[in-house]
Amino acid sequence: MTSATLTIDLGALVRNWQALDALSEGETGAVVKANGYGIGSPVAGRALARAGVRSFFVATANEGAILRAALGQGPTIYVFSGHMVGDTRLVEEAALTPLLNSVDQMLRHVEALPGAPFGIQLDTGMNRLGMEPPEWSAVRDIAIAQGPQLIMSHLACADEPDHPMNAHQLSEFHAMTDGLDVPRSLAATGGTLMGGAYHFDMTRPGVGLYGGLPFEGAAPVVNLDLPVIQVRDVAKGETVGYGNVWQAPRDARIATLSGGYADGLIRAMGAQATLFADATPCPVVGRVSMDLITADVTDLGHDPDTLQLLGARQTVDMVADAAGTIGYEILTSLGQRYHRTYAE
Numbered sequence: 001m002t003s004a005t006l007t008i009d010l011g012a013l014v015r016n017w018q019a020l021d022a023l024s025e026g027e028t029g030a031v032v033k034a035n036g037y038g039i040g041s042p043v044a045g046r047a048l049a050r051a052g053v054r055s056f057f058v059a060t061a062n063e064g065a066i067l068r069a070a071l072g073q074g075p076t077i078y079v080f081s082g083h084m085v086g087d088t089r090l091v092e093e094a095a096l097t098p099l100l101n102s103v104d105q106m107l108r109h110v111e112a113l114p115g116a117p118f119g120i121q122l123d124t125g126m127n128r129l130g131m132e133p134p135e136w137s138a139v140r141d142i143a144i145a146q147g148p149q150l151i152m153s154h155l156a157c158a159d160e161p162d163h164p165m166n167a168h169q170l171s172e173f174h175a176m177t178d179g180l181d182v183p184r185s186l187a188a189t190g191g192t193l194m195g196g197a198y199h200f201d202m203t204r205p206g207v208g209l210y211g212g213l214p215f216e217g218a219a220p221v222v223n224l225d226l227p228v229i230q231v232r233d234v235a236k237g238e239t240v241g242y243g244n245v246w247q248a249p250r251d252a253r254i255a256t257l258s259g260g261y262a263d264g265l266i267r268a269m270g271a272q273a274t275l276f277a278d279a280t281p282c283p284v285v286g287r288v289s290m291d292l293i294t295a296d297v298t299d300l301g302h303d304p305d306t307l308q309l310l311g312a313r314q315t316v317d318m319v320a321d322a323a324g325t326i327g328y329e330i331l332t333s334l335g336q337r338y339h340r341t342y343a344e
């Protein structure tokens with residue numbers, strides 16, 4: 001069975017980074033965790049490095065090692081999960097810069113790799129990762145004496161600019177870091193869009209680079225075209241797919257396409273989703289199966305070779321809405337079975 005084609009527009013990726021970079025006064029990094037939000041971190045990382053990105057962020061040391069192999073020496077690769085038990089060899093060999101989240105991680109790092117670079121992650125209220133204010137007060141002087149490259153924290157509500165949590169976390173971050181002679185970073189995509197007060201020395205956008213909200217102006221990066229395997233006539237009153245959940249309200253022409261929930265076409269999007277034949281919408285009918293999806297092509301007037309799920313007509317966030325989720329999940333669910341092609 002021919003698999004669907006995921007076409008990644010690296011030019012759009014770079015333009016999105018440049019647009020966010022133009023908003024930031026300091027350095028603009030790039031978050032390429034989760035295999036570059038599904039598009040492939042080695043290729044995305046190389047394109048961004050060519051465009052001038054010098055600081056990359058990943059979630060785990062393993063992701064960092066994969067990215068280092070793609071980038072070679074030079075760019076800094078920060079690891080959000082810090083220095084965990086078992087990470088030392090990767091941190092050293094791939095020259096990673098862990099963002100230390102606790103006193104335990106700090107001790108582990110300076111004992112295992114004395115003099116090796118690191119950054120610090122502080123918790124300013126999200127309660128997910130990072131040192132809390134009392135812990136930070138206790139180790140701050142020792143930590144600063146070791147020369148961290150970056151001190152960062154993360155906003156919990158940056159996709160809602162008016163949320164009072166943003167100002168609260170900003171003032172916590174100031175209270176924990178003002179007066180220290182270390183570069184600081186607070187903003188991901190949402191924080192970058194909230195303006196200069198949130199930028200400090202480095203912004204670190206992720207989802208906006210890949211064409212997702214909250215970056216309204218983002219260019220679409222991901223195009224997903226599904227090949228049609230078979231097209232059939234379905235008489236009024238007949239049903240399509242598992243559970244008989246869709247019944248033809250008229251005589252219809254139904255296309256079966258290669259692509260299902262095993263490829264990240266998450267089942268919840270079901271009947272709310274639409275595929276496109278150029279500008280013509282073709283509603284998804286029936287349940288999404290593991291490897292297959294069915295769409296109503298009656299109004300198209302011909303049998304298409306492919307239909308598009310993601311592209312200029314339908315963003316990751318529109319598909320996410322149909323599935324009751326967010327663009328991040330649509331991107332990071334993009335399956336391994338797709339044939340990925342990269343366009344400049």
Ligand SMILES: *Cc1c(COP(=O)(O)O)cnc(C)c1O
Pocket residue numbers: 031033080153154187188189190204205206207208
């Ligand atoms: C994922 C992540 C980012 C990037 O966030 P986006 O909303 O995708 O821009 C930045 N910082 C941290 C700590 C993250 O976990």
